[in-house]
Amino acid sequence: MRRLTTALYVLLAFMAPLRVQAEPVQITVHSGEHLEFARELCRAALKAAGMEASFAYFPPAQNKRLYAELASGNLAVAFVPPDEGTDALEKQGLISAIRVPLERGLLGYRICLVRDEDADLLGNVRNAEDLKKIRIGQGIGWGDIAVYRNAGIDVVEAPFNSLSDPVKALASGHFDALPLGVNEYQLFLQAYNKEASGITADRHIVISYPWFRYVWVSTAAKDSKLLLEALDKGFGIIAANGEFVAIYERYKDAEPRKHLVGRRTIHLQSPYSTDDDIDPRFRHLIIRTPR
Template sequence: MPLLRHLPLLLLAVFATLPATAGERLTYPLHERGETQRIYAVDLLRLALEKGGGDYDLQPSPLPMTPSRSQYSLEHDDGEVQVIWTMTTHEREERLLPVRIPIYKGLIGWRIPLVRDDTPELLAEVNGREDLQRFSIGQRRDWPDTRILRANGFDVKVSSSYPGLFRMLAAGRFDLLPREAVLVRQEQQRMASEGVSLAVDEHLVLHYPSAFYYFTSRTRPELAETIRRGLEAAIADGSFERLFQQYFSEALRTLRLDQRRVIELDNPLLPPLPLERQELWYRP
């Protein structure tokens, strides 16, 4: 029959329109604010997976997750997430498997304070750690920064809510909120769009040695190795640096880190870092 004679061609046409078989689903935690836009850490992870030779379908978790929840999920290997990125600590490196390449090139340890918009000159006369200890600092309860700042003698007020921190600062519950240099203007602008007016301090930068790593479950060494291999390839061919500059060069130019007074802090949570590899670190 004519239809049967053409059946092989019809089947070939149907299968040609089907999507290729996806690789293993690899889930990372959706930010707790529910943000879905592409961000640097996701783009860098996708680049590493491509260059590392793994066959993965990278997707956010269906629902937003707090940092503590995503770490718990990874530690207990419950299948909700397979990779996270977070600040390294002794505790995290004991419970999870780190990929010891700092994805923000150490910028995560350079912190610029947000202050209330009616006190933009609050820190103009601060010249050292003791001067800064006169002011109260806000942090999220489960961030490592809370322990770091308290270990350096600061009065730290905590919140369990990320967006709540900015509203607490605006309401005068504490004096300043140090944020990552690469994110501080973005966060200020986002809060302004929500009616919360804050100012970026123009005088100081707090610094403590730190690194954000990708982490996997300790049951997934092959995944950690794929990410490590891909990051090393991206460093070698310059694509890591190009992506870093694409995201952060303009912010770093306007923040003028090299012209600010640097308040050096100790980091008691810090495992050994690959400091001998100068190409892994940003320096103002």
């Protein structure tokens, strides 16, 4: 009888869950209006994995600040494409990535905003060499800067604290073209148009390179291992059952290809990303556009 009782205890121990969540976990996440879709995807992933969590928002900041806060654990989750900063933190074991293409690959298709009087500025751009003649602008610390400089294209950097700030820099003549993701350029343009006018979307070209916004988890944050496991499991679930796409389309254009019609594609290489980097579970999420 004693042996039977012991055996039952052993069996129950193996059947018991490895972790028991006593109360909801509070997670400090990357804020910003344009990232609400990413936070909603994380909420759905955590729910699918059975993890109760509440979000506290870390104020908008340049990437260098985000990386410092990830390293310290003050910021638990950030949504940025890989660059020199994330590479360094990942090699040190300070962050871990879930390589899910949050913007379904569309962040790597860039449409330029230009001033109204320069509507045909890019009309004769046929390749990367032609882009070298254009003053390209980006926000200070934006990871895309490395892509353009890797192609030999000079970039003018400008500070920003809101969606309209980069466009204001364009309007002031700080640079002549502002490339933004095909699924985000209208958001920046609309934010600026609430305050002023005189900016339009170029109709001639789309700049293309591998560029994926991932979910980065700080290994120094509280409950980081539990959080990483839950997000990894949950994203696998919502990517497979269609919930990922449903949430994405509530926030983003369901027919992004229409923005590319009639535009020439200028292909660049990224020093930090390739299509093969995407977790195989998530590759079907990428929206493929004609090359």
